[in-house]
Amino acid sequence: MVQELQNIVNTVRGNKGLDPVAAIGDETRLREDLGMDSLDLAELTVRIESVFQVDVFEDGVVNTVEEILAKIGEKK
């Protein structure tokens, strides 16, 4: 699950010319640590939705990897 999320994160980063991150953890912040802006977060959410069938930003702001994992329904 975390690995899959990391792959998605790296796809989004790759699409904007950023290097892949070697690891993500609960505390990893999407904007500050992963360098995502609001449009990247939109891309992230549709990619997550296409894999996990969950729209993680549907009911509110999500800031960290832990919060995404919680929404996907399986915390590491």
Added chain:
Amino acid sequence: MNILLTGASRGLGLKIAEHLLSSGHTVYGVSRSKSDQLNALQEAYPDQLQFAAYDLTDASNIKTALFDELIGSDIPLHGFVNNAAMAYDDIITNLKVEPLQEMYQVNVISPFMIVRNVIRHALLHRNPCSIVHVSSISVHTGYKGLAMYASTKGALEAFSKNTAREWGSRGVRSNAIVAGFMETDMSSTLSAEQKERIYRRTALKEATRPESVAEMAAFLLSDKAASVTGQNLFVDSGTI
């Protein structure tokens, strides 16, 4: 290209469908009914035309009905033509909430929700995508009885310009065609005299031809319009 088109059953939408199909594109057509003319197009282009009956007064099932079921998440979408609309016309002092809300649902809210999903779809597939709204000259000129209807189109024009600004960096273009009066069901309640008065307010002194509007839509959808975004394109017989 794969194009989502609302209001495919009649009038301008039918013309746009015909134009796109004959150019070899795939059309995902949406309207409440499937007219005889659309059935004829279906027979002529069995593999290129996919149809879903959907009532745009319902904005809540758009993702499921149009994006999951009609198009499917595996198929990239290259364009969306927001053509379906209804006209609630009356003078403002007669304004009633219910028909006003219904019109906003069909002309504004459902199209916004479709655009939401079109952009999300494009993000997933990482393909450029062109959104074309069909607006109306009534936004810019003003006609007695059309204040409420024109306001829905004004909303689309503003939404379109802001879509272009917000998503341009991701390859999403958005434009509005400002159509003049066309001879379709929508304008069929006008008397010959009323129509004549409208046409007199145009440089060409005639109705706007749906074929000409369809041509502009096809252009805006295509790569030929790669640098055109955030614009209102007037196809209106030169309304003055």
